Amino acid sequence: MKMDKYRFDGIFTDGREIYTTNLTPGKNVYGENLVKIENVEYRAWNPKRSKLGAMLLKGSSYFPFTQTSKVLYLGAASGTTSSHISDICIEGILYCIEFSPRSFRDLISVCEFRKNMLPILADASKPDEYSAIVGCVDVVYMDIAQREQSSIFIKNMKKYCKSGGLGIMAIKARSIDVSEKPENIFSKVKKELSGEFEVLELINLEPFEKDHASIVVRHP
Numbered sequence: 001m002k003m004d005k006y007r008f009d010g011i012f013t014d015g016r017e018i019y020t021t022n023l024t025p026g027k028n029v030y031g032e033n034l035v036k037i038e039n040v041e042y043r044a045w046n047p048k049r050s051k052l053g054a055m056l057l058k059g060s061s062y063f064p065f066t067q068t069s070k071v072l073y074l075g076a077a078s079g080t081t082s083s084h085i086s087d088i089c090i091e092g093i094l095y096c097i098e099f100s101p102r103s104f105r106d107l108i109s110v111c112e113f114r115k116n117m118l119p120i121l122a123d124a125s126k127p128d129e130y131s132a133i134v135g136c137v138d139v140v141y142m143d144i145a146q147r148e149q150s151s152i153f154i155k156n157m158k159k160y161c162k163s164g165g166l167g168i169m170a171i172k173a174r175s176i177d178v179s180e181k182p183e184n185i186f187s188k189v190k191k192e193l194s195g196e197f198e199v200l201e202l203i204n205l206e207p208f209e210k211d212h213a214s215i216v217v218r219h220p
């Protein structure tokens with residue numbers, strides 16, 4: 001088996017799947033395959049379990065995570081996607097916000113072995129709650145599946161994202177309005193965000209995630 005570089009630094013491919021290098025060799029996070037080649041261990045990144053993985057495989061032109069990135073991650077759940085970002089931002093930091101105590105317990109066990117991940121039990125709709133811990137970041141990533149997701153994303157971007165920094169939001173159409181066509185909801189979200197930021201990309205995440213899209217914006 002041979003591993004090649006993917007389209008962005010920190011991501012690899014064997015021609016079928018994408019991978020990150022495992023920051024915690026021997027340990028997986030969500031049952032993903034571990035593959036060792038020439039003394040480097042890679043973790044398969046499952047696009048059906050991670051909207052960021054799906055966005056990459058759907059051909060996104062944006063992947064703002066680098067070795068030194070500071071990232072605010074809203075809706076970290078039990079750490080599936082954030083662990084892959086943690087594999088990449090090895091000299092950076094990920095502030096992982098999650099408000100469900102149950103998911104937070106699982107998140108803590110992932111963060112215990114990943115020193116660049118800081119778990120924070122807080123409500124993303126109240127960004128002032130974590131201002132004592134979180135500073136200015138390079139990237140805001142949000143995946144919270146809530147009705148008010150656009151306004152929550154805007155508040156966090158304005159408070160924490162650096163000028164010129166990127167924000168990525170996973171949009172779950174059915175959380176916003178079950179009766180409206182997903183494409184109409186995606187357009188509505190795009191319009192809301194374009195009033196505040198430069199919208200760079202909107203991608204439908206099917207077939208990996210039904211009725212979901214990802215949107216990438218730049219803070220002025």
Ligand SMILES: C[S@@+](CC[C@H](N)C(=O)[O-])C[C@H]1O[C@@H](n2cnc3c(N)ncnc32)[C@H](O)[C@@H]1O
Binds near residue numbers: 051080081098103144
């Ligand atoms: C779809 S899951 C996230 C999956 C995760 N991003 C991943 O790919 O590994 C959504 C998560 O957002 C959390 N969430 C929803 N609303 C939130 C809020 N206002 N503040 C913090 N977390 C929230 C939920 O508890 C849930 O764990």
